[in-house]
Amino acid sequence: MTEHPLKPETKAMLEKVSVATLCTVMYKRGLRNQVIQDVHPLSQKGKNMVGPAFTLRYMPAREDRNQLIEFRNPKHPQRHAVEMCPEGHVLVMDSRKSAYAASAGDILVTRLMARGVAGVVTDGGFRDAMSIAQLEMPAYHHRPASLTNLTINEAIDINVPIGCGDAPVFPGDILVGDDDSIIVLPAHLAEEAAIEATEMTAYEDFVLSKVKAGASIIGLYPATDEKNLAEFEEWKANRS
Amino acid sequence: MTEHPLKPETKAMLEKVSVATLCTVMYKRGLRNQVIQDVHPLSQKGKNMVGPAFTLRYMPAREDRNQLIEFRNPKHPQRHAVEMCPEGHVLVMDSRKSAYAASAGDILVTRLMARGVAGVVTDGGFRDAMSIAQLEMPAYHHRPASLTNLTINEAIDINVPIGCGDAPVFPGDILVGDDDSIIVLPAHLAEEAAIEATEMTAYEDFVLSKVKAGASIIGLYPATDEKNLAEFEEWKANRS
Amino acid sequence: MTEHPLKPETKAMLEKVSVATLCTVMYKRGLRNQVIQDVHPLSQKGKNMVGPAFTLRYMPAREDRNQLIEFRNPKHPQRHAVEMCPEGHVLVMDSRKSAYAASAGDILVTRLMARGVAGVVTDGGFRDAMSIAQLEMPAYHHRPASLTNLTINEAIDINVPIGCGDAPVFPGDILVGDDDSIIVLPAHLAEEAAIEATEMTAYEDFVLSKVKAGASIIGLYPATDEKNLAEFEEWKANRS
Amino acid sequence: MTEHPLKPETKAMLEKVSVATLCTVMYKRGLRNQVIQDVHPLSQKGKNMVGPAFTLRYMPAREDRNQLIEFRNPKHPQRHAVEMCPEGHVLVMDSRKSAYAASAGDILVTRLMARGVAGVVTDGGFRDAMSIAQLEMPAYHHRPASLTNLTINEAIDINVPIGCGDAPVFPGDILVGDDDSIIVLPAHLAEEAAIEATEMTAYEDFVLSKVKAGASIIGLYPATDEKNLAEFEEWKANRS
């Protein structure tokens, strides 16, 4: 998992591209299912969440194993994961796509932020969602959920491969979240994806400026008319 | 379809009534299923979207027909529809009620706006949703969707009758969207609906002013007490 | 149902605790299903909705019994409920978890507010949702719904036990709604829940201040380390 | 409810027509939602279930009110309903469309049969479904469900108007179930529906015999070609 650490320059590039553009980059490589479905940010942050995945897996709760007393165990996987998730990483929770009960609340999420974690993601829901929305650290979920997670879920595994919102997440994969969605970049592809998405974003910016000025998309997007590519080169030169 | 063009005075009336009121007007005529279900505006515009429908139909994608190279075809139906949708019309997409992948993104939607289109609607989702939300032209969808539409959908037909959010949409039907929902008015009923809804809206405004002042709804809404109708006439006279 | 009226001091306490905290209080008593699922406030109010439940039950509509003329009946259960719901109570509607058509609109909700009702809840949707969102009285639903309720629902029973968002609601139960969710407190448990939640909230505030200052949650949340309880007592003393 | 008792000759007719034909009869009268959706017979009986509805309403269970001890109460609504449902009636349960837990099991259903009840219907599921399938009395549900009903449901009301599979059911309505589905005939329409469906069935039998012999459906179904009506009269005369 540590074979492909996230380089600072890759991270910088990933902070400036959209998830949509990264989706197209993945699509070219045959990866079509890397978006965490039906999960969105609790509040808009104006910049991307970027970081390697650190995972927590929930399974259905059995009542005798999930009384409140369990939280007194210092090694309870949910609490333990919050203390273990490395700085700069994103804690990603497989909550079995259910927001009937919460995946975590504002105390745990505040602790993650205090520890320097880059963000937190669940395919379930957070309790105290409105407080979490006001934190600086980005958080993503399906919808608010007030019941304690013990009601339906038992935290069972830390940092194993999981599904989140029907997307595959391996520990160390690079998560990029914008105001719309989150994409999971396989660790070994993050760098090339960042570079390619950066290039595509420049062209998309050029296209958008042309479209705002009245240009047709035919021949321009994609650039089937060579003239547009030439004009793009000029535009880029002028911009920098 | 062009037998019932949208008159400017009808459009002006439809801009000032709510979708809820138009629903009641349609209900009186036995039409109970004209609201596009589970689709909402990306941002509030403070005024209604009104325009005739121009449609795009998606079908499930077959992988060999839906590689990125398809977009290089100037007649690709999605791109073609964006260039063909007439000024003042609303582009309505049957995305099979799935927001797993996007129906369109900010470049296409910006192009629609530049071309003078009145709005864009999908029962799936838009990518770059947060950018689209900031455009002046109204856009409606189910939720943000970052994957390229090719992932699950192939644009197959332009301007045929479709379903959108389980409502029937015929080319030329008049769409009216407010901050809550969109209703599909059959073209031949749009004018009478506009007139009737305008009258109903006046009475509803009167009712609301009475209710705010402490009146009971019994006898007032609906006006089973004749006195209220008389008072309404007076109120109208005073207002104008 | 009137055996357990809501005391003013209980109400005051319930206005200051979160639904999440109350969920944990109920969980300790073996009640795990008291949150109204998938229902949220139309707008944030900055304070809790608190009041005893007054209920309305909908059943599927049969067309011959649900024409617009029905509303002319002064005893139509929907209209009647709006006029009957006692001041300070919350009108809770079992809309069969469907937002295909509306549970009510802005006129009825404004009337409820004028009558001093504490709030209104449906597991379906409101029409004129954006107007309702701007009222001072809190309202909770699943999503906007523009069709008239007659389209799918017939109001059939007033103030009987119902389900709302899969939670059991008995007339007189105490509803507490914050910006995330609503919990249904059985009437006989409301007072003890308010007291216990108030105590827990104090400790959670203490925890949050510690976590913001860099403390680990282990030993602190829950307080397995006695030192934290001592420090909490001191913190409470200082705060008051 | 007793204003429209089921006459023996109406019952006899309803035993010989299909639910599909009755749907068309109701459709002509503007009733489009009378089929209990997604509910089917546990086993094929080779003849229709016909009888007036006697209803039982479930609401979501609250744990403190739904321990096994409740069944010791001789007036527990579920057990009481089983003993009260009149001979020849159909017990219809509103189980909130959930088969997570059972609506009843083989002992209660056997008791219903012993008491001369005409059938039993739930929009949830039965436990001991395979035993119930072997009883002579027809039973309809969504799917087998082994958990005790207390797990999610509390029986709360006997013989009130309910929804079942999203269809409206009033006590005394006539239920007709065949191997496909169940339709709910409003009590006052049952007789005329029986007569009309009987006539339609004769014509459909005629059509089917013609189609099997190679006839086109155009002009025949419906009978837009007068010749077919004449031929039908002859066919009927020959048949009797």
Place this chain on the structure above:
Amino acid sequence: MTEHPLKPETKAMLEKVSVATLCTVMYKRGLRNQVIQDVHPLSQKGKNMVGPAFTLRYMPAREDRNQLIEFRNPKHPQRHAVEMCPEGHVLVMDSRKSAYAASAGDILVTRLMARGVAGVVTDGGFRDAMSIAQLEMPAYHHRPASLTNLTINEAIDINVPIGCGDAPVFPGDILVGDDDSIIVLPAHLAEEAAIEATEMTAYEDFVLSKVKAGASIIGLYPATDEKNLAEFEEWKANRS
């Protein structure tokens, strides 16, 4: 569409392989979504349904266009499609994945059979399902549906590309249905798929005989151990 007619020898091969095997053949070619989801045979036929697709597209019904009188129109698309579907073809209906109302009933299906059609498929439901189940011609649906199709659907297009159970279906594609599911083979791939699946089936038969005799699947399925391929050749020689 007629560029790739179904050859008799291809048809013969497709009658003897399973849909599962054909799925693997398609998977090798990058086609992963060719199974019509959540649709199954009304009864087991003991042999495959094989034939080119002839399609019918439904859209949501608007009440004023969908009264029973519409069926008197000899060109009503549903009735017309039944008379037009060529012998040996399969009529495939896009019913928008809803079995709330019927896609067709026993008269139309019997007419299809009388005309020599190879089968009928809907992603909704059939009325008179138990009668249709007893016909010799195979029929596939989601579940029985007794309401007339006019209740929710309007037949709008004949023989256009459609979605059925989320799979893409183009007129002329070859449908193969067994007791489990239906796969849609793109017309130009049907022949090669038939050949490849036939070969795979032989090997799978060999594997199954070995497994029944106690062999491990490792090295055998797939044949990573060369010895198994040699043994297979011998087995084939012996079998013929």
Place this chain on the structure above:
Amino acid sequence: MTEHPLKPETKAMLEKVSVATLCTVMYKRGLRNQVIQDVHPLSQKGKNMVGPAFTLRYMPAREDRNQLIEFRNPKHPQRHAVEMCPEGHVLVMDSRKSAYAASAGDILVTRLMARGVAGVVTDGGFRDAMSIAQLEMPAYHHRPASLTNLTINEAIDINVPIGCGDAPVFPGDILVGDDDSIIVLPAHLAEEAAIEATEMTAYEDFVLSKVKAGASIIGLYPATDEKNLAEFEEWKANRS
């Protein structure tokens, strides 16, 4: 996990009681969620499946890791699990509740049977379901699924705690499946559950015989009338 092996006498008892009865036994102990939801037998076997759980966990598939070549790896977890599952155990698969693609097919299931495995369970679907239905070994799934599992799932973990149909399954838990459903008995409770269910079954048999003979359920089920308990003792004595 091996602390609570399944004793032969416990197994013998569990073969003769229903899942419904075991549900009530678990309910008494506060365990309400032990039934694997929406999963049923491919065919009725006339006797219960009983055995300790051996588990396989699937996660969402990433395309580059899930090509057909993966099956050539002798340690591929799906194939490996089939060879490792101990005799007398039940292989239980967490297929993320999706039957879009298959969890396994007839070759693997036949191999399990040949190895003496007691049964196989998935909350997804099997391909070649009709062949599997004819095997002697019981198999349970949601519905047939023909696509290869690689299409959506990657087998990732063997014999870890999983969810199956929203029920918690720990390796070594005792699964009991009848013609309706499967229940998961925590290993340490299996013996006492077997004993208690056996006793309850005797009483239920007695009740059923009384009900068939015309007895009311009041006082009998449950036995609030002491007379019935006395009669039961006699009945038991006579029966043996």
